[in-house]
Each structure stands twice: as C-alpha cells, then as structure tokens.
Amino acid sequence: MSFMPIILWSDALVFLLLASGIATAWYVRRREHLLLPWRRVAQNATAMVSLLVLSLFLLVGLLDTLHYRAALPETNGGETVYSPEVLSVFDKLVEPLRLQTEKTYSAPFALTLYAKESISDAQGNVLHDYPRLRYGGAHLADVAQRNGDVVKRALTGALGGLLAGLLIALGSRRWLVQHGLPLRPMLIATLLLAALIGATAHLAAAYHVLGTDKVGQDVLYLSLKSIRTGLIIGTVTTLVMLPLALFLGVAAGYFRGWVDDVIQYLYTVLSSIPSVLLIAAAVLMMQVTIDTHPHWFDNSAARADLRLVFLCLILGVTSWTGLCRLLRGETLKLRELEYIQAAQSFGVSSLRILTRHIMPNVMHIILIALVMDFSALVLAEAVLSYVGVGVDPSMISFGTMINAARLEMGREPMVWWALTAAFGFMLVLVLAANLFADAVRDAFDPRLNRTEAVA
Amino acid sequence: MLAYLLRRILYAVPILIGVNLLTFTLFFVVNTPDDMARMQIGIKRVTPEAIEKWKLQRGYDKPLLVNSAASGAGKLTDTIFWQKSASMFAFDFGYSDDGRSIGREIVTRMGPSLAIALPTFFIGLVAYVSFALLMTLFRATALDIAGVALCVLLMSVSGLFYIIGGQFLVSKLWHLVPISGYAGGADSFKFMALPILIGVVGGIGSSSRWYRTIFLEEIGKDYVRTARAKGLSELAVLFRHVLKNAMIPILTGVVVVIPLLFMGSLLTESFFGIPGLGSYTIDAINAQDFSVVRAMVFLGSALYIAGLILTDISYTMVDPRVRLS
Numbered sequence: 001m002s003f004m005p006i007i008l009w010s011d012a013l014v015f016l017l018l019a020s021g022i023a024t025a026w027y028v029r030r031r032e033h034l035l036l037p038w039r040r041v042a043q044n045a046t047a048m049v050s051l052l053v054l055s056l057f058l059l060v061g062l063l064d065t066l067h068y069r070a071a072l073p074e075t076n077g078g079e080t081v082y083s084p085e086v087l088s089v090f091d092k093l094v095e096p097l098r099l100q101t102e103k104t105y106s107a108p109f110a111l112t113l114y115a116k117e118s119i120s121d122a123q124g125n126v127l128h129d130y131p132r133l134r135y136g137g138a139h140l141a142d143v144a145q146r147n148g149d150v151v152k153r154a155l156t157g158a159l160g161g162l163l164a165g166l167l168i169a170l171g172s173r174r175w176l177v178q179h180g181l182p183l184r185p186m187l188i189a190t191l192l193l194a195a196l197i198g199a200t201a202h203l204a205a206a207y208h209v210l211g212t213d214k215v216g217q218d219v220l221y222l223s224l225k226s227i228r229t230g231l232i233i234g235t236v237t238t239l240v241m242l243p244l245a246l247f248l249g250v251a252a253g254y255f256r257g258w259v260d261d262v263i264q265y266l267y268t269v270l271s272s273i274p275s276v277l278l279i280a281a282a283v284l285m286m287q288v289t290i291d292t293h294p295h296w297f298d299n300s301a302a303r304a305d306l307r308l309v310f311l312c313l314i315l316g317v318t319s320w321t322g323l324c325r326l327l328r329g330e331t332l333k334l335r336e337l338e339y340i341q342a343a344q345s346f347g348v349s350s351l352r353i354l355t356r357h358i359m360p361n362v363m364h365i366i367l368i369a370l371v372m373d374f375s376a377l378v379l380a381e382a383v384l385s386y387v388g389v390g391v392d393p394s395m396i397s398f399g400t401m402i403n404a405a406r407l408e409m410g411r412e413p414m415v416w417w418a419l420t421a422a423f424g425f426m427l428v429l430v431l432a433a434n435l436f437a438d439a440v441r442d443a444f445d446p447r448l449n450r451t452e453a454v455a
Numbered sequence: 456m457l458a459y460l461l462r463r464i465l466y467a468v469p470i471l472i473g474v475n476l477l478t479f480t481l482f483f484v485v486n487t488p489d490d491m492a493r494m495q496i497g498i499k500r501v502t503p504e505a506i507e508k509w510k511l512q513r514g515y516d517k518p519l520l521v522n523s524a525a526s527g528a529g530k531l532t533d534t535i536f537w538q539k540s541a542s543m544f545a546f547d548f549g550y551s552d553d554g555r556s557i558g559r560e561i562v563t564r565m566g567p568s569l570a571i572a573l574p575t576f577f578i579g580l581v582a583y584v585s586f587a588l589l590m591t592l593f594r595a596t597a598l599d600i601a602g603v604a605l606c607v608l609l610m611s612v613s614g615l616f617y618i619i620g621g622q623f624l625v626s627k628l629w630h631l632v633p634i635s636g637y638a639g640g641a642d643s644f645k646f647m648a649l650p651i652l653i654g655v656v657g658g659i660g661s662s663s664r665w666y667r668t669i670f671l672e673e674i675g676k677d678y679v680r681t682a683r684a685k686g687l688s689e690l691a692v693l694f695r696h697v698l699k700n701a702m703i704p705i706l707t708g709v710v711v712v713i714p715l716l717f718m719g720s721l722l723t724e725s726f727f728g729i730p731g732l733g734s735y736t737i738d739a740i741n742a743q744d745f746s747v748v749r750a751m752v753f754l755g756s757a758l759y760i761a762g763l764i765l766t767d768i769s770y771t772m773v774d775p776r777v778r779l780s
Contacts, residue, residue: 265469265470265473268473269473269474270477272474272755272756272760273474273752273756273759274715274718274755274756276721277751277755280736280740281481281482281748281749281752282481284740284748285481285482285486287494287743288490289486291494292486292490292493292494379613379614383613383614383615383722386615386722387721387722387737388737388740388741402613402615409619409623409627423612423613423615423616427612427613430611430612430613431608434607434611
C-alpha cells in the first residue's frame with residue numbers, strides 16, 4: 001500500500017461523534033413530533049445559510065481528520081517504509097499550499113519578500129532589494145503584469161465557481177422545494193460561496209492569497225488547518241460534558257435527598273473556581289504529566305493530538321455545571337407532573353422512568369445548550385492558547401496563529417495579514433454558529449409562543 | 456437576617472474545603488513533587504540531589520498527608536497538605552518561586568486591578584442596560600432588529616480582537632494614549648482609558664442582548680398592560696415598572712461578579728502591562744509557578760462564594776417580598 005491510515009485519538013472521537021450524530025438524525029427522521037422543530041429551523045433563511053457556511057467548515061474539518069502516513073520510495077528489504085509525518089486527506093488536496101513555502105513574511109498577492117536582502121543579479125552585481133518569491137507570482141516575468149493577472153485569475157476562477165455552483169443549485173433545486181427550504185436565499189448563498197471558493201482556489205494556485213508567515217508558510221493553508229482544531233474543541237468537549245451533565249443533573253432532580261445534596265455540592269465546588277484558573281491549573285498539571293512521560297508518544301503529532309484531547313476533556317469537566325443545574329431544575333419540575341406520578345404508581349422502575357419519560361423531555365434544553373456552547377468554545381480556544389494553557393504550540397489553531405502574529409503588529413511596515421486571516425475565519429465560523437444556534441433555540445424553546453398548531 | 460448570613464458563611468466552609476482538596480489532588484497527587492521538580496529543573500540529567508534540593512527549598516520535601524517521623528500533632532501538621540493547602544484558610548498563601556510573599560503581592564496588586572475592573576464594570580453596566588432599554592423601547596422595529604444583529608456580530612468577535620484592534624487603532628494610528636503601561640496618580644487616566652473602553656465594548660454584544668431578553672419577558676406581563684391602560688407613557692412604563700421588576704434577574708448575574716473584580720482580567724492586564732492580579736496570574740501560569748496558581752484558585756473561589764452571599768443580600772434591597780431567614 002502506498003499509505004497507512006492513522007487514527008489519532010481526536011479522529012476516533014470525531015468519528016464517534018459523527019456516528020452518533022447520524023444515528024440521532026436517523027432516529028429523528030422517522031418521528032414526526034421530533035422532526036417538527038427541525039422543520040421550523042429549515043424554514044429559517046438565516047439559519048439555513050449559516051448551516052451552508054458551517055457545513056463547508058465541517059467538510060474541511062472532516063477531510064482534515066482522515067489521517068495517513070505516506071509510503072516512502074525506498075523499501076527496507078521488501079517491507080514498505082512509511083514517512084513519520086502524519087498527513088491528512090486535506091493536506092493532500094491542497095498539497096501546493098502546504099509545500100510552497102517562502103523564506104519568510106510576504107504580503108497577500110505579493111511578488112517579493114517583505115524584507116530587503118542582498119541579491120546578486122546576472123552580471124554579478126550585488127543589490128540590496130526585495131527578492132522575488134519562490135512561488136508567489138513566479139509565473140510572471142514582469143512585475144507590472146501582476147494586477148491584471150490577479151483580476152483575470154479572480155474573474156475566471158469566480159466564473160468557474162459560479163458554473164459549478166449553478167450546476168449544484170439546479171441539481172438541488174427540486175430537493176429544496178420538496179422540503180420547504182427557503183429557495184432564493186440558499187441559491188444566492190450557494191452561488192456566492194461557489195464564486196468565492198472558485199476565485200480563491202484559482203488565485204491560490206499562483207499567489208499567496210493571504211500572504212505568508214514568519215517561516216514562509218501560506219497563511220491561507222494555516223487558516224484552513226485551524227478549522228479542524230476549532231471544530232474539535234467545540235464538539236468533542238460536548239462528548240465529555242454531556243454525559244456528566246445529563247446523568248448527574250437528572251439524577252439530582254429526580255432522586256433528591258442525599259443524591260441531590262452530593263451532586264449540588266460537587267457542582268458548587270467546581271463552579272466556584274473561576275473557569276480560566278481551573279483550566280489553567282488542570283492544563284499545567286497535564287503538561288507536567290506529558291513532559292515527564294515522553295515515552296508515551298511515538299511522534300510529536302501524537303503528543304499534540306493527545307494534548308488536544310486532554311484539553312477537550314478538561315474543558316468538558318469544567319463546563320458541565322451550568323447545564324447540570326438547568327437539567328436538575330427541569331427534572332424537579334417534571335417529576336411532579338401527573339404522567340410521571342402515574343408511571344411511579346404503576347411500579348415502573350426509576351431507571352425506566354428516567355430514560356423513557358424524563359430524558360426525552362429535557363432534550364430540548366440539552367440541544368439548545370450544546371449549540372450555544374459551540375461558539376463560546378471556539379472563542380475560548382484562542383484565549384486559552386494566548387494565556388498559554390491551550391493547544392500544543394506545534395498544533396495549528398486560531399489561537400496559536402494569533403499568538404504568533406501578535407508581536408508582528410509592532411513591525412514597520414506592519415505584518416497584518418496573519419492576524420486578519422485568523423480573526424476573519426474565526427468571525428465567520430462563530431457568527432454562522434451563533435446565527436444557527438439562535439434559530440435552533442427559537443425553534444425548540446417551548447416558552448416562546450407560537451401561533452401554528454402542533455401536529 | 457444575621458442568622459441567615461452566618462448560616463450561609465458556614466455553608467461556604469465545606470465548599471472551600473472541597474476546592475482545597477481538589478487543588479491539593481491536582482497539584483500534589485496527580486503529579487508528585489518529584490515530577491514537578493524534574494519538570495522545573497529540566498528533563499535531561501536530573502540528579503536525585505537536585506530534586507531533593509528543589510523540594511527542600513520550596514518545602515515540598517515533607518510527606519503528603521501523614522508524617523510518621525514527627526511526633527504528636529506534628530504527624531498531621533508537618534506535612535505538605537497542612538502547610539501548603541490547609542494554611543490557605545488563614546489566607547496564608549506562602550511564597551512564590553521567586554521567594555516573594557504571595558499574600559503581600561496580592562494586596563499590592565489589587566489596587567491596579569480594581570482601578571481598571573471597577574470603572575469597566577459600572578460604565579459597562581450602565582451602557583448595556585441603556586442599550587437594551589433602547590432596543591426594548593423600539594422593539595420589533597428596524598432599529599431593534601439592527602440592534603440585535605449588531606449584538607450578534609459583536610459577540611461573534613474574539614475578545615482578543617478588541618484588544619489588539621483597539622491598541623492598533625487608538626494607540627498606534629491615532630496616538631491618543633500610550634499602548635500599554637501603568638502609573639498611579641494624575642497620569643493614571645491616560646493608561647486606564649483604553650483598557651476600560653475596550654472592556655466595555657467587548658461585553659456589549661452578549662450583555663445587551665441578554666438584558667433585552669429580560670426586559671422583553673417583563674414587558675409581556677399583566678402589570679405592564681395595567682400600567683399602560685392607566686395612561687402612563689411608554690417611557691414611564693419602561694423606567695418605573697419594567698426596569699424595577701427586571702432587577703432580580705439582572706442582579707442574579709451581576710452582583711456575583713463584583714467580588715471577582717479584585718482578580719482583574721487576565722487578557723486586558725497582560726496586553727496593557729497593568730501590574731494587577733490578572734497579569735500576576737498569567738505570569739505565574741507562564742512561569743509554571745504552581746503555588747501562585749493554587750493561591751489564585753483558592754482566592755477566586757472564596758470571592759465567588761462572597762459574591763453569591765452578596766447576591767442574596769441584594770435581593771432584599773430591590774424586592775421587599777424577599778426575606779432572608
């Protein structure tokens with residue numbers, strides 16, 4: 001085989017999450033009463049456009065989760081030798097972006113490096129000038145051609161994207177109408193996104209669209225790679241938080257008495273510690289453990305990955321208290337209702353009451369909390385990485401990008417592109433997540449009055 | 456009332472013990488002092504003598520829970536748990552890695568932290584509530600929708616962006632105030648203006664939207680309809696009735712953070728070079744000074760519990776129906 005698939009810890013958790021997401025969707029699909037609120041979300045134009053943007057991010061994140069190690073050309077006595085470098089399918093797709101590194105900083109669409117260097121020309125004269133980039137705009141013989149070339153490439157790329165978008169739009173039009181989705185906003189969004197992606201892809205083949213960073217890596221590549229880290233922090237954390245909050249919250253509300261006292265004590269203690277400090281303390285300790293056991297990891301990717309998983313674990317352990325409190329309150333209310341008391345008097349076991357009657361009726365709270373938490377977690381990653389208790393410094397993330405670019409603001413002329421790219425990508429991701437979360441909350445919150453009849 | 460307060464304070468003790476045990480487990484059981492010494496000195500070629508010396512200097516050379524070598528009460532008191540963890544209840548935080556008293560450091564650094572955090576808090580509260588009231592007044596109009604859209608946009612921006620962008624715009628481009636630094640006395644305003652402004656702007660999105668939800672929930676109630684029916688103007692309804700009744704949910708979220716203002720803000724203080732508790736904490740995290748982090752965790756939770764008690768007291772002040780007993 002020319003490659004060996006690698007499943008890192010975080011990959012496995014993402015697959016688990018994906019599988020449970022698909023299973024839930026399958027379950028909901030055939031139950032009309034569960035489907036109803038989702039229909040309301042589907043009719044919301046803002047929500048669906050946000051979902052479109054989010055699914056693009058998700059696609060990049062998922063492609064970046066399929067890891068492998070490529071085979072090296074030489075063999076060790078007939079046995080294939082694999083490269084120690086762990087790559088992802090996404091890396092392979094955008095290989096030119098990853099490999100075409102310059103010497104150091106260069107501005108977006110620049111043809112030359114950011115700093116002057118001594119270069120010797122054909123006659124052997126030494127000049128002090130901005131050297132041309134190795135890859136960015138290398139196909140141009142004359143520097144003056146650049147603007148025209150950029151515009152031409154942007155237009156042809158956008159046109160290509162538009163055509164592809166049009167094909168997708170025509171193909172999915174019927175399906176959209178069938179399911180009552182907002183047709184016009186979604187078509188417009190698809191075309192715009194397709195044109196944008198087309199233009200960027202065509203430009204990125206010849207230029208560094210968002211410039212390069214200190215070691216000459218393409219900033220567009222770094223930004224796209226950061227998406228996976230952000231998504232994992234935002235989603236895998238819920239894997240840890242959800243069971244804790246659900247079981248403890250429901251148990252505290254249903255059993256009351258000493259169970260309630262113990263669980264309340266537990267979450268009061270945890271929530272009384274300011275969360276940044278608790279996370280900092282836990283991450284510092286994790287760092288000591290990782291640093292004193294270097295033999296646990298066979299390569300640096302595995303170490304960075306495990307640190308990411310640990311970070312999700314720590315974030316989950318520190319953030320379940322809020323949801324737990326909500327669930328406890330709701331269960332306290334539910335257990336006094338007639339249908340629960342009827343079940344109790346029929347002699348239904350507590351476990352069965354909890355799983356059949358209570359948990360389905362608190363699901364809307366969980367869903368709302370999860371979608372609301374996602375954007376907060378993506379933002380928290382950047383802050384934690386700045387404080388020094390975030391992801392491994394070698395892992396590409398919005399936080400590490402911002403952290404590295406922070407000092408570049410002081411340079412003359414200013415290196416603004418890396419920072420702008422990180423903040424821009426983060427804004428789009430978080431904004432889309434917030435808008436989608438709002439629509440989900442509006443659709444699921446029973447406190448909001450709705451005029452339509454419940455089917 | 457007094458009896459209630461006493462009970463609440465007594466109730467805080469087991470929680471603080473829990474926090475203490477948690478930090479003790481985290482800092483001394485998950486990783487032994489030997490691990491920490493190895494990490495601090497460096498991984499390669501660490502001699503056992505160096506580790507012993509490191510532990511002796513910091514008082515980590517004692518047993519964790521029970522000292523069988525000591526006699527009498529020393530069995531319990533001459534241990535890491537007693538000297539490093541239990542002593543925090545007397546607010547004796549010990550010494551940081553550079554040998555300074557953490558307690559004294561906290562007292563001197565509280566001033567600058569409060570100088571930034573208090574104005575940010577109060578200006579912010581007034582600004583957010585006013586903005587939310589404005590949106591409520593113009594509810595379901597284009598102005599309200601634009602306001603909510605602005606809030607969602609503002610809360611989707613990273614807090615780091617506000618600081619970096621603000622420093623760039625105000626200090627670097629317009630040269631209005633210094634980029635960072637701190638001075639006491641008359642000069643202090645110059646240094647404090649930008650961090651306070653950024654702190655207020657950074658919170659506007661989520662806070663205003665939250666207050667707006669609270670106001671909208673109040674405005675649908677019957678007493679509001681009565682007030683309107685007796686001919687009160689919309690402004691009078693909003694200020695005299697809605698705002699007053701929305702006080703309970705507002706106080707629940709607001710009063711609890713007042714004691715925590717002492718701790719300062721990690722990000723703001725470190726970006727602006729303010730010598731407060733926030734930058735102290737961040738420096739300690741970067742230098743992996745565990746005793747300082749432990750002290751801050753304990754202090755933070757003590758202040759949080761104080762905030763909870765303050766919240767209860769504030770209820771009695773705004774709602775005569777609430778009696779603490």
